[in-house]
Every structure is written in C-alpha cells, then in structure tokens.
Amino acid sequence: MRLANLAGRAVLLVDGGAVDVERLTDGKFGPDIRSVLDNWAVFRAEVADVAIDRAERTPYGPADLGTPVPEPRQIFAVGLNYADHAAESNVPAPEFPLIFTKFQSSLAGPATPVSLPSEGVDFEAELVVVIGKETYQVAESDAWSCVAGLTVGQDLSERAVQGRGPVPQFSLGKSFPGFSPCGPAVVSLDEVPHPDDLAIRGWIGDEVLQESRTKELIFSVPELVAYLSGVCTLYPGDLIFTGTPAGVGMGRVPQRFLRPGETLMTEIEGLGRLEIPLEQGCPTSA
Known part of the structure; x- marks a missing residue:
C-alpha cells in the first residue's frame, strides 16, 4: 500500500x-x-x-503530489546516525541517538521547488519513518509493529544558521520552507521485504552525492522508535528522519552546496524518488 x-x-x-x-x-x-x-x-x-x-x-505526476503526511504532530530527526557521516564531520560516533526537531512548515512534496535562502544550503538524503499508532515505552523487539510505513526524505540544511551561537541550532537551520521534502508516498511495510537494508542514493545530474544502505545506520529504526518512545509519546503520523550517510556538501573538499537551477534527486530502494527543483530565493534574514 x-x-x-x-x-x-x-x-x-x-x-x-x-x-x-x-x-x-x-x-x-x-x-x-x-x-x-x-x-x-x-x-x-x-x-x-x-x-x-x-x-x-x-x-x-510527481509535481501533483504533496507531502504524504502534511500535519504530523511531531517531527523528529537524528544526527550523525551513519558512522561514515560522523567521520566526515570530524566527531566520534554517538553513544546515544542525537535527536533534534524539524518544523511542520518545512514539509514539502516529492517534486516541490525549493527556494535557496543562501549559498550554504546542504543536502542530506534520509529514510523517513511514519508512526502508525500511539506508542509509549515500546520495546525494541516490538517497534516495527508501531510503524505505518516508510518514505523518502531530504533534511536540507542552511549551515550558517545551523552553526550559529555557542552550540549549533539544528532545528532552525533545517526548517526553512521546503527543507523537509518527503514522498512520494508512505509505503506500508508489507511492500518492503527488507526494511532494515535499503539502498539510499542522492545525486544531481551525473554527479552522485551520497550512496549507502540503511543497514549502515548506527541506530536502527527499531532502536530509534524504542528510544524516542522511552521519553515521548509517539502519535500516528509522527515522522522520524533517521539520518544521512556520508557525502554531504559540508564534508567535501572543496565543499559543495546546492545551486539554483539544479534538481536534487533522492531515491530509496522500493520507496520511490524525490525530484526537487532548486530556485534562487531571498537571502536569509535569520
């Protein structure tokens, strides 16, 4: 489904x-x-x-579709959840999941154009989990039963805003309009034979930006659902952006950020594809 x-x-x-x-x-x-x-x-x-x-x-057509869950009660995201991404960020792999939030106004469909507010917007291809029932303190062994399905996401990031202050401000830097595109659909688990091991890929034109498999997640989907539900009540339609593999623009030498006129492609095995046109936006005032 x-x-x-x-x-x-x-x-x-x-x-x-x-x-x-x-x-x-x-x-x-x-x-x-x-x-x-x-x-x-x-x-x-x-x-x-x-x-x-x-x-x-x-x-x-893809552009006719909106974000598949337009009104989630909560949007969680996980930082540094692939060892190779932690390494390119020059930080040790986390002992516990690094959790931040993204805001609902940043959601967008699978082919919705995104206006770039600066020359420092980065890309992060991600598997997104959609919760299917109210969940609190679920055991890891039962966590998949709380998942409605999976979808494809991008955790776009304005790195200057993200990095301001004495500590990084992940949520604001990752919540500009259109910075959380998802889709094209919530795919139920019966259509995903191996939900713990899916190929994930991001590219622009002939340039492959990111390529990995979700089995490389440091904290798996069941671990994340169990961890989050140990603190928060999860509700149907809540989203969990599970983290991104290596290859982000900030970690490259030279650094490589998104440019107006490009189309950012993101695909996860069995789930579908995002095709995000990138446009010139107004400079951020944040």
Whole structure:
C-alpha cells in the first residue's frame, strides 16, 4: 500500500494512477491523511476487502503530489546516525541517538521547488519513518509493529544558521520552507521485504552525492522508535528522519552546496524518488 497526498486528499498510488480513499471506502476514511493514519490498522483491514483493481484511477505526476503526511504532530530527526557521516564531520560516533526537531512548515512534496535562502544550503538524503499508532515505552523487539510505513526524505540544511551561537541550532537551520521534502508516498511495510537494508542514493545530474544502505545506520529504526518512545509519546503520523550517510556538501573538499537551477534527486530502494527543483530565493534574514 502506498498512501499519498493528491491535492490535499488521501489517495492510494496504484498502477495506472491514484485511487481516492474517501470514494474507495464510501466515506469511512478520508479525505484527509490524518483520518487514515489515526486509524491505520482498521483502514488496512477495510481496504483489504475492497476491490481496488476496479476502482477509478486519477492520473497524476510527481509535481501533483504533496507531502504524504502534511500535519504530523511531531517531527523528529537524528544526527550523525551513519558512522561514515560522523567521520566526515570530524566527531566520534554517538553513544546515544542525537535527536533534534524539524518544523511542520518545512514539509514539502516529492517534486516541490525549493527556494535557496543562501549559498550554504546542504543536502542530506534520509529514510523517513511514519508512526502508525500511539506508542509509549515500546520495546525494541516490538517497534516495527508501531510503524505505518516508510518514505523518502531530504533534511536540507542552511549551515550558517545551523552553526550559529555557542552550540549549533539544528532545528532552525533545517526548517526553512521546503527543507523537509518527503514522498512520494508512505509505503506500508508489507511492500518492503527488507526494511532494515535499503539502498539510499542522492545525486544531481551525473554527479552522485551520497550512496549507502540503511543497514549502515548506527541506530536502527527499531532502536530509534524504542528510544524516542522511552521519553515521548509517539502519535500516528509522527515522522522520524533517521539520518544521512556520508557525502554531504559540508564534508567535501572543496565543499559543495546546492545551486539554483539544479534538481536534487533522492531515491530509496522500493520507496520511490524525490525530484526537487532548486530556485534562487531571498537571502536569509535569520
């Protein structure tokens, strides 16, 4: 199952187009995404008994899709969660997950243009976890049962703002408009045979920027869900950006940041692709 956001309505992406959830379920779910994720298990059971192959399809393109979870209650992100990225950042691998937040206003769709506020915007290809039920103090062994699905994300970062002050301010530097693109859909776990080991790749044109596998995460998805739920109550639709592998622009010699006119591509095996056009924006006043 691939749950997506088409013109603000919950849809399922299938061969030949998008199926509207509200019409498919005779109004039991939808049109908003929250109504689906808040009742994820019931929705999955309901749709299993519906003949989707006979449902009406709406054609769409990547630019027609919005962020698949437009109103998460919480957005968590994890820093330095690949050993090679920690090494290129000249810091030791963390003993515990390094957690920060991103703000809802930074969310964007899988092909939404992003205006660059400076010449120091960096790229971070990431696997994003979508929580599927209210969760508190879950054991690592049970953590996958709390996940609705996975999607592709980018944790774009304005490095000057991120680095200001006596300590870095991760959240602000990573929350400009469009700095949290996700999509194209929330892919349910039954469609991901090996969710702990997915190829992840980011590139611009012929230039490969990042390439790794999610098995290289220092803290796996179950570890992150267990760790976060040990402190916070997690809610359906919450997002967890799980971290990025090596290759970020700040860690390169010479450094390589995003430029207007480029298209940033990000792909994760079995989940889909982001195609983010980059535009010249107004200089940041932050």
